[in-house]
Amino acid sequence: MSLHVDTDRTGRAPAPPRGSRHGRRGSKGRRERTGRFDLRVTPYLLISPYFLLFAVFGIFPLGFTLWVSLQKYELAGDAEFAGLDNYIKLMSDGDFWNAVVNTVGIFILSTVPQLILALLLANALNKRIRGRLFFRLGVLIPLITSVVAVAVVFTQLYGRDYGMINWVLNLVGIDNIAWQNEKWSSWLAIATMVDWRWTGYNAIIYLAAMQTIGRDLYEAASIDGATPRRQFWQITLPMLRPTIIFTVFVSTIGGLTLFAEPVLFNNGTMTGGSNGQFQTVAMYIVEQGFRRFEYGYAATVAWMLFVLILIGVLINYALVRRIGGGSR
Amino acid sequence: MTTIAQTRQRANDRANRRRDPFRATPLTKAALLFAILLSVFPIYWMIVIASRTTSQAVDTPPPLLPGGNLGENIARVFATEDAHFITGLTNSLIVTSTVTLSVVLISTLAGFAFARLRFRGRKLLLGSILLTMMVPIQQMGIVPLYQLMVNLGWTGTLQAVILPFLLNGFGVFMMTQYTEQAVPHELVEAARVDGATTMRIYWNVILPAVRPGMAVLALQVFMLNWNEFMWPLIVLTPENPTVQVSIAFLTGQHTADYALIFTGTALSVLPLLIVFIAFGRQIVGGLMEGAVKA
Numbered sequence: 001m002s003l004h005v006d007t008d009r010t011g012r013a014p015a016p017p018r019g020s021r022h023g024r025r026g027s028k029g030r031r032e033r034t035g036r037f038d039l040r041v042t043p044y045l046l047i048s049p050y051f052l053l054f055a056v057f058g059i060f061p062l063g064f065t066l067w068v069s070l071q072k073y074e075l076a077g078d079a080e081f082a083g084l085d086n087y088i089k090l091m092s093d094g095d096f097w098n099a100v101v102n103t104v105g106i107f108i109l110s111t112v113p114q115l116i117l118a119l120l121l122a123n124a125l126n127k128r129i130r131g132r133l134f135f136r137l138g139v140l141i142p143l144i145t146s147v148v149a150v151a152v153v154f155t156q157l158y159g160r161d162y163g164m165i166n167w168v169l170n171l172v173g174i175d176n177i178a179w180q181n182e183k184w185s186s187w188l189a190i191a192t193m194v195d196w197r198w199t200g201y202n203a204i205i206y207l208a209a210m211q212t213i214g215r216d217l218y219e220a221a222s223i224d225g226a227t228p229r230r231q232f233w234q235i236t237l238p239m240l241r242p243t244i245i246f247t248v249f250v251s252t253i254g255g256l257t258l259f260a261e262p263v264l265f266n267n268g269t270m271t272g273g274s275n276g277q278f279q280t281v282a283m284y285i286v287e288q289g290f291r292r293f294e295y296g297y298a299a300t301v302a303w304m305l306f307v308l309i310l311i312g313v314l315i316n317y318a319l320v321r322r323i324g325g326g327s328r
Numbered sequence: 329m330t331t332i333a334q335t336r337q338r339a340n341d342r343a344n345r346r347r348d349p350f351r352a353t354p355l356t357k358a359a360l361l362f363a364i365l366l367s368v369f370p371i372y373w374m375i376v377i378a379s380r381t382t383s384q385a386v387d388t389p390p391p392l393l394p395g396g397n398l399g400e401n402i403a404r405v406f407a408t409e410d411a412h413f414i415t416g417l418t419n420s421l422i423v424t425s426t427v428t429l430s431v432v433l434i435s436t437l438a439g440f441a442f443a444r445l446r447f448r449g450r451k452l453l454l455g456s457i458l459l460t461m462m463v464p465i466q467q468m469g470i471v472p473l474y475q476l477m478v479n480l481g482w483t484g485t486l487q488a489v490i491l492p493f494l495l496n497g498f499g500v501f502m503m504t505q506y507t508e509q510a511v512p513h514e515l516v517e518a519a520r521v522d523g524a525t526t527m528r529i530y531w532n533v534i535l536p537a538v539r540p541g542m543a544v545l546a547l548q549v550f551m552l553n554w555n556e557f558m559w560p561l562i563v564l565t566p567e568n569p570t571v572q573v574s575i576a577f578l579t580g581q582h583t584a585d586y587a588l589i590f591t592g593t594a595l596s597v598l599p600l601l602i603v604f605i606a607f608g609r610q611i612v613g614g615l616m617e618g619a620v621k622a
Contacts, residue, residue, distance in 0.1 A: 042526040043447035047438045053495040061469025068471055124360050127352035137608045138364035144600040146555040148572045149593045152579055153370045156586055162386035208616035257467045260557045268580040282467055289471050290562055299471045306468050
């Protein structure tokens with residue numbers, strides 16, 4: 001179809017382009033009027049579907065969340081203005097803070113090893129190797145496995161009595177671990193689910209960025225006698241900084257809104273274990289809003305989740321900015 | 329021509345190999361193979377258990393090879409009435425296809441406008457999209473979204489899980505970038521000179537040029553939406569679930585029957601696996617291309 005436009009144009013090639021445009025405009029007044037309308041208004045029509053959706057499913061829910069969070073608003077009753085009561089209640093709500101600690105703990109436990117492993121993996125994938133596509137697809141396959149599937153399979157692998165992980169641990173003389181029962185063990189189990197699914201994805205993203213780094217840099221460095229390890233620290237890592245910031249950003253949002261893995265780790269319940277040892281903030285929102293029907297309070301927690309994400313993004317940004325910054 | 333170039337290239341490679349920083353050592357290869365093994369094992373394990381009997385699934389030592397009970401297990405999953413598995417699969421296909429097609433359409437329209445048209449407020453509006461990409465609206469706005477669905481009488485219906493996910497800032501952002509790179513200004517100008525309207529340009533110039541980008545976006549949206557769990561779990565009923573909700577129900581109600589649960593899980597992964605096998609090259613390519621631009 002685009003070809004059609006081209007041939008049309010070359011067909012009128014003898015006439016100077018500017019003149020031909022002028023001639024056309026002069027001869028067709030009606031077309032010019034619709035043309036102006038078209039130029040002025042159509043762009044807005046083109047973006048209107050997105051912004052319509054944005055108003056209904058973006059701005060409205062967020063604004064309404066703020067409003068609801070200021071109400072005492074339960075299932076049966078009407079909303080009743082409560083000011084900052086919900087927020088004050090939240091500050092001394094041990095369960096909420098427990099959820100925050102769990103969320104941040106699992107986030108750190110999963111993200112730090114994940115991004116480091118992804119970097120190493122990308123570095124390996126960046127070598128000249130036979131069957132490149134095979135390896136790239138291989139590390140990416142966890143990504144297409146749905147979160148629910150990952151959680152189901154890993155929960156079984158971590159099973160106390162029949163799980164393969166305990167079976168392997170038995171072989172080296174470690175007794176069966178009830179992974180759900182303790183904070184450390186449940187966090188670790190959930191973190192491995194997250195890592196398994198996302199490490200390959202991050203590696204592919206890093207790989208893409210690595211391939212934009214000029215090979216001559218590395219060649220010059222090796223002629224100067226820099227070891228591959230040194231090249232990794234002195235060239236690869238600093239050049240990758242924007243990409244690392246991007247992945248940290250994505251992982252922060254994903255990690256702090258963690259939901260499916262911990263829910264399915266405990267048969268689909270929102271409590272996160274007998275003492276809430278792995279209840280995340282997202283689970284706490286659902287528990288408050290849709291199990292206890294405290295809408296107002298759930299909305300308050302939702303806003304705090306947003307604040308948590310903001311803080312997380314800012315801290316991570318500050319930390320990652322220092323990568324490779326020492327050499328400047 | 330190419331053969332000469334290739335031969336020369338090969339000769340060069342051989343000469344450079346000794347001081348080549350990109351040579352893969354045996355250790356690198358071993359590490360990569362190990363990574364692949366770890367990546368594939370849980371999926372393999374899923375198939376092993378899905379093809380075993382319920383009692384074999386909890387054997388010690390665990391079974392390491394697939395058995396012959398897959399067909400039987402699939403029949404059992406479909407026959408488990410309270411899980412509504414077939415409904416779940418069908419619903420997921422309907423929801424995900426609708427969301428994918430709509431998001432691609434909305435994104436190409438807006439991407440065209442942002443990349444190749446001039447209008448007042450363009451930068452501001454594009455900026456607002458970037459900003460909202462950082463907000464996890466579906467989690468944060470879950471209470472009012474639910475209220476909205478209650479008021480519309482849409483709880484338990486498919487539109488409740490379709491409409492909120494049509495809002496996809498990433499799609500618009502991606503198609504804006506793709507259009508900028510794939511469609512030269514001159515092409516749009518030439519069509520204008522020929523008197524084409526904006527919609528005609530969209531149809532005849534933009535769409536053919538951005539088709540590869542559309543495919544990558546479609547694949548990503550499909551995968552993301554197929555996996556959606558939190559919102560369907562809340563707004564749908566167990567009688568009319570998506571496949572992910574259906575599996576959550578299976579795990580909750582048939583806790584010990586791993587052969588059954590894993591078969592359902594494997595079936596839910598199957599559509600994505602097919603997409604991945606068919607379009608793997610494009611998925612990797614699309615991810616890598618997107619990463620460099622981000």
